Amino acid sequence: MAPTGSPNSPLPPGSRRRRLVLTPAQKGALHAWFQHNLYPGIATRERLARELHIPESRIQVWFQNQRTRQLRQSRSGSGNSQGEGPPRRHQQPPEGRRKRTSISPSETSILLQAFEKNRFPSIATREHLARLTGLPEPRIQVWFQNRRARHPDQSRSGPANAWVANPE
DNA sequence: AGACTAACGTAATCAATGT
DNA sequence: ACATTGATTACGTTAGTCT
Numbered sequence: 001m002a003p004t005g006s007p008n009s010p011l012p013p014g015s016r017r018r019r020l021v022l023t024p025a026q027k028g029a030l031h032a033w034f035q036h037n038l039y040p041g042i043a044t045r046e047r048l049a050r051e052l053h054i055p056e057s058r059i060q061v062w063f064q065n066q067r068t069r070q071l072r073q074s075r076s077g078s079g080n081s082q083g084e085g086p087p088r089r090h091q092q093p094p095e096g097r098r099k100r101t102s103i104s105p106s107e108t109s110i111l112l113q114a115f116e117k118n119r120f121p122s123i124a125t126r127e128h129l130a131r132l133t134g135l136p137e138p139r140i141q142v143w144f145q146n147r148r149a150r151h152p153d154q155s156r157s158g159p160a161n162a163w164v165a166n167p168e
Numbered sequence: 169a170g171a172c173t174a175a176c177g178t179a180a181t182c183a184a185t186g187t
Numbered sequence: 188a189c190a191t192t193g194a195t196t197a198c199g200t201t202a203g204t205c206t
Contacts, residue, residue: 019174019203039196060195061175068198069173100184100193120177139193141176146192149178 015122022062026052030059034066041095057138103143107133111143119148 022030029052033040040048040063042056049056103111110133114121121129121144123137130137 016175016202021204022174042194058174062173064196064198065174067196071197097183097194102185103193123175142194143192145177146194149180150192 012122014124015120017123020054020058022054026054030062030066034063034070037095038063038067038070039094042098044095055138057141101135101139103133103135103139107135111140111147115144115147119144119153 029048033044033048037044040059045056045059045063048054048059052059111129114125114129118125121140126137126140126144129135129140133140135143
């Protein structure tokens with residue numbers, strides 16, 4: 001039983017974006033920047049994206065993963081209690097964030113419909129929605145993350161339902 | 169087969185914007 | 188002041204690459 005197949009597939013195949021393979025040159029450049037700043041702002045990330053020919057969202061994820069890697073290595077490596085940088089937040093003036101994306105009511109309506117059908121859209125679906133709305137796919141991914149966090153599956157036999165009772 | 173790591177998830181929080 | 192919601196963080200998990 002349970003031949004080659006997994007007992008259950010939490011995620012349909014092809015739901016993730018294709019994993020990209022970084023060249024040694026790209027990794028080198030990223031590591032170099034990481035040394036200078038663990039928290040690059042949108043301007044730096046966009047510049048790196050242009051120079052390395054990597055989507056900005058992938059740069060952002062690389063820095064996220066890299067911070068975790070370094071912290072993990074710092075800890076388990078040895079009884080290092082000081083010297084290396086503890087999770088010191090940006091000591092330099094923090095670089096600017098991405099400008100808040102404004103999502104129009106009609107765009108929200110499109111995303112909302114998709115959300116009701118599937119709270120975990122595949123990369124193909126997210127890209128489709130990006131075309132429909134004209135919004136960048138990474139913004140759509142974040143939109144779904146925020147939506148899931150703030151609108152838990154209400155079809156659960158939970159509390160007597162106190163959500164938006166619509167006053168008036 | 170196991171190490172490494174990009175992609176992705178949640179939870180908490182920061183922060184812009186509108187009322 | 189406060190509610191809403193987009194953006195970012197830490198950290199754990201999933202799954203593709205490489206040895």
